[in-house]
Amino acid sequence: MRGPAEAEAFVAAQTVIARPALVPEIPLHLATEITPIWQATEAWLGEQGIEPPFWAFAWPGSQALARWILDDPTRVAGKRVLDFAAGGGLAAIAAALAGAAGVEAAEIDTLAHAATRLNARLNGVAVAEAPGDVVGSPARWDTVLAGDVCYEAPMTRHILPWLRQLAGAGVQVILADPGRAYVPREGLEAVAQFRVPVTRELEDRDTREVTLFRLAG
Template identity: 75%
Template sequence: MVTDPEAFIRAQTAVARPALVPEIALHLATEITPIWQATEAWLGAEGIEPPFWAFAWPGSQAMARLILDRPAHAAGRRVLDFAAGCGLAAIAAARAGAALVEAAEIDPLAIAATRLNAALNEVAVTAVAGDVVGAPCRWDLILAGDVCYEAPMTGHILPWLRRMAAAGAEVWLADPGRAYVPREGLQELARLDVPTTRELEDRELRRVTVSRLLPDADPP
């Protein structure tokens, strides 16, 4: 049973700064297998999802960099970091002057990591536990980094994200070349090269495309 997720995260990670966003400090792991095994042992469960919260993935780094470089994208707005992982994009939005920042995650450890990381950077981020897909739109900007890596995930979230765009939200997809990113209904905002490691990816540099998701195209 999970009793103290923040203590577990502190014990299994070290404070580090993502390569593309050195302004932000995060509790991060250096290797995926040890943190994955430690998480399974701590939870007393096998076959769990990878600990996405323990890494600054390329999509989140690209969105965070873009927001810090162009803070007007987030300043004064209500922002959602969807499938937030470690909360990197949410923290960048808060630093850019967002009026409200929420970070949504279904993983309790990701929720704890987001709270720890927000406190580490002295910003206000509200961690929202659970699946927000289906919720009515209450945001001006929705950030979705690297979320189209599996067909079931993409099929679950993309129709809702398009509805959010139709309801007036600006929806960003940050994609480092995953298989299930939509090919239509995207307006490119920027391309950034993000350093990564072969521990996480099949190369040492990922080109991430940050696009605005449009409401007028059917999902694949």
């Protein structure tokens, strides 16, 4: 089994350091095209038919969350923050830069954790790993950031009851939606909106309107 150092070496070799359009303050290890890194990831894992390497791109939901945080650091300063389905950890890094008391990144992908470690190191911040599936975990955070997690019905059914449970326990849950089909229609309070530049390869358009919602319990 390959270890963390090998995973980090793979991520570094397959990406370049670039700055997301909406959050240029935060450099990240990012892929330039989806097909080559997808194929390389399948070869590295020795698996076929895997999900896209979400960790290799600054998705619009994460960019919007990071921009929202950096525009007003008091939103997370001094708080315990979870970046759920963190990808490469963009929102987590923004929270750490904004002075959060502690930041965790939750992912089920080994390479996503490797990307987050590299990206956190690049930005001089500490982001802890929350390995495995954290869904169902009791509330140990003040704020949960969930960027673009309602893109499939099974995923939404899996996570939404837990996120609502956290919100009911007093956790601020911020859900970033770039117009996905399975976002709930009730129990949402819009708190911000951003127009995020995207690539046609990933989104089939030039921009995405991302709304940040506060989730009710």
